Amino acid sequence: MDIHDLARRLQDGDRRALSRAITLVESSRADHRKAAAELLGRLADPRRDTIRIGLSGTPGVGKSTFIERLGLALTGAGHRVAVLAVDPSSTRSGGSILGDKTRMERLARDPAAFIRPSPSQTELGGVARRTREAIALVEAAGFRTVIVETVGVGQSETLVSRMTDIFALLLAPGGGDSLQGVKRGIMEIADLILVNKADGAMKEQAEATRTDYAGALRLMRGREGDAPGFPKALTVSALAETGIAEAWEEIAALDRHRRTSGARDRIRAGQNRHWFEEAVRHGLMAHLTSDPATAARMEALGDAVAEGTEAPAAAAERLLRDLLSPGEEAR
Amino acid sequence: MDIHDLARRLQDGDRRALSRAITLVESSRADHRKAAAELLGRLADPRRDTIRIGLSGTPGVGKSTFIERLGLALTGAGHRVAVLAVDPSSTRSGGSILGDKTRMERLARDPAAFIRPSPSQTELGGVARRTREAIALVEAAGFRTVIVETVGVGQSETLVSRMTDIFALLLAPGGGDSLQGVKRGIMEIADLILVNKADGAMKEQAEATRTDYAGALRLMRGREGDAPGFPKALTVSALAETGIAEAWEEIAALDRHRRTSGARDRIRAGQNRHWFEEAVRHGLMAHLTSDPATAARMEALGDAVAEGTEAPAAAAERLLRDLLSPGEEAR
Structure with missing residues (x-):
């Protein structure tokens, strides 16, 4: 090649x-x-001028429709937009949230847009590495706006927030206990909460839900030195195409503020460092299973642990002692 | 000490x-x-005769009441019961689902029961290790029935299912779209789905929800050679104290079947092996940050990665090459 x-x-x-x-x-x-x-x-190219947006929402909340509308609005305004996906799916069955491109039919046909389904993959760490590298590739190909879509399952939202500049959460209008439906950790990483389906009979309920979230967000400390008013809650309707431009304006305003303050660069630097450490972790394990002598030793200790004659932590410690001080022992 | x-x-x-x-x-x-x-x-003592039950459910579903009722029924029948918790909480704020012992006031006072809140902890891997080791301790102290409670957040359910023999999911009665509320991966690890609040005005709805889940479970392949009829969906009412004994009988029946077939031992052996590998992974990273020379090298490469002059994966590869082939390079 x-x-x-x-x-x-x-x-x-x-x-x-x-x-x-x-x-x-x-x-x-x-x-x-x-x-x-x-x-x-x-x-x-660390100086490439791009914006990376993470978007999460449970199935049925209207994520595809929202991304399509936002994407078309952006390509209409001259942007080039890439949509990637992180799908934690299940550890047993695999799967892909963006497997079906027909979900965003119009955007998929737009020459200024690029949509890539999530790779089928059982290990979430691997998906993260692949998606980060895919972000680098679409940016190098000139897509300056990158949307990384995920579902609210497992650690996927935390992972996506660690590879994007701005993280938005798309929600459906809820009843009185709507706040219970969102994981606490997610409220804390969201820069923007978008209550979708603010149209027709649901409009009032969507506004009430937005008020609930805005209140909850006020109770949570924003990032120090961040743009005033963030994190923020808005209503949108992907179906009626209302609020999309406003949501984008908020995203762009937050991004401008963070660029000016230097926060954007600091966030990306911290993310790079995090992924480096992840890659080290991952590489060490790969080494263990690729070096035949180490793999054999690991296998033998694993057997003893499986039988219950060795405790997992103690066995791990013995393996590591041998591996990391190879001079002290005949191999 | x-x-x-x-x-x-x-x-x-x-x-x-x-x-x-x-x-x-x-x-x-x-x-x-x-x-x-x-x-x-x-x-x-690998031959110690115990049963480990994982129980998950979102906040508000009645988990504490259910565990208290089940726990009291078991201690009343002469069992000694320990309740542990895995709380993934948030990566930023920490927290503890069992911090408030008053949640299970009667069980907490029962001399045949032992309740231990989840340790405050930011790293989920660490919580898993601690909980597994706590299981070994309570079992050694004579608590033969161990219930590990968790909430449906992040990877906590997968972790808990990997340290227990039987995994049950407690749910509230839902509307027509109740199935959407459960993560697909969780349906696949659950041995038992318990629809709580099957009392008063909710009774009919609970039964409808149970029927929905029973139908969904039938579509999913059970574990090969497992007890017939599992995974299974039942209704219970922790409040009205109905269905608790039946739920326990199902748990006990599944456990008996798996002991007889040898599946229980195979499951535990696989779990031990998994946690050994996790411990190796964790120990390798601890080594990296405790050895001063390696830590300094990692720091320097981390800086380069943060600045964007090195790609995370490439930098990780260089670090690992030096670390794992120390003879080939002057140190």
Whole structure:
């Protein structure tokens, strides 16, 4: 594979090259990983001017419709928009929230947009790495606005908030106990809460829900030095196409504020450091299972642990002692 | 600290010794970790006859009342019951679902029961290790029935299902779209779905919800060779104290079946192996940050990554190359 050529074509905006590059970073084959690292190294540009938006919402809340409307509004205004997905799905069955491209039919046909389904994957850590690398690729291909979609399952929201600049949560209007439906941790990472379906018979209820969330958000401390008024709660209607422009204006305003204050760069720097540490963790484990001697030792200790003759923590400690002080023991 | 004495007192059923031992395994101080490993080694007994039940449910579903009623029914029948909690809480704020012991006031006063709140902890992996070790301790202290409570947040349910024999999900009666409220992954790990609040005005709705879940469960493949009819959906009322004995009988029946078939031992062996691998992963990272030379190198590479001059994955690879092949490079 000619990485130089792939990088050039991708930077020229060749969509097939972009798709191929994402498939490459999604692979866990060793030679693909090596090629992917080279490609990402070539395309790296810390000064590239982009905005990364995380969007979460449970199934049925209208996420696809909202993203399609927002995406079309943005491409209509001259932006180039990429939509990626992080799907934690289930540890047993796998799956993909964006597997069905017909969910955003019009946006999928828009030449200024690029939609990529979540890779099928059982390990969430792996999905995170792949998605981060896909973000780098779509940005290098000239998509300056990147929307990373996820569902409110497992750690996926935390992961997505750690690879995006701004995190928005899309909700449906709820009853009186609507606040119970949102995980506490998520309220704390959300910059924007968007109550969807503020149309027709639901309009009043959506406004009431928005008021509830706005009240709850006021009780929570905003990020120090962040734009005043954030985190914020708004109503939107993806179906009636109301509130979309306003939601975008809030996102853009927060982004401007954070760029000016330097917070955006600090956030990205912290995220990069976090993902580096994750990659180290992941690589260490990969080493354990690829080095035959270590893998055999791990297997034997694992057997003893499975039988119950060794405690997991104690066995792990013995393995690590041997592995990390190899000089002290004949191998 | 005299570990031998602590182990002896704990095995004699001394509750203060048990509490102290759990506090010890909850600590991450190096000397405490060492003492904890010695204690757990002393108390280990793979042939101890216990049952571990995971129970999840969102806040407000009646989890505490249900556990109290079940716990009192069991202690009334001569069992000794321990209740532990895994609280993923939020990555920013911390917290504890069982911090308030008054939630299970009667059970907390029962001498045949032992209730331990979840440790405040930001890292979920750490909570898992501590809870597993607390399970070993309460079992060594003679509590043969262990209930591990959690809330439906993040990965906590998967974690709890990986340290228990049987996993039950407590739900409230829902409307027509009740099935949407349960994460797909959770349906797949649940052995038993308990629809609570099957009393008074809610009774009919609870039965309808149970029927919905029973139908959904039929669509999902049970574990091969598992007791026929499982996973199963039942109605209960913690408040009216109906269905509790029936729920316990189902749990006990499934446990008997799995003991006889050998599945229970296979499940526990697989879990032990999983937690061993987790401990290895965790220990490797701890090493990285405790060895000064490695920590400094990691810090420097982290800085480069934060600035954007190195890609996270590439930097991680360089660090690991140096760390794991120390002979090839002057240190």
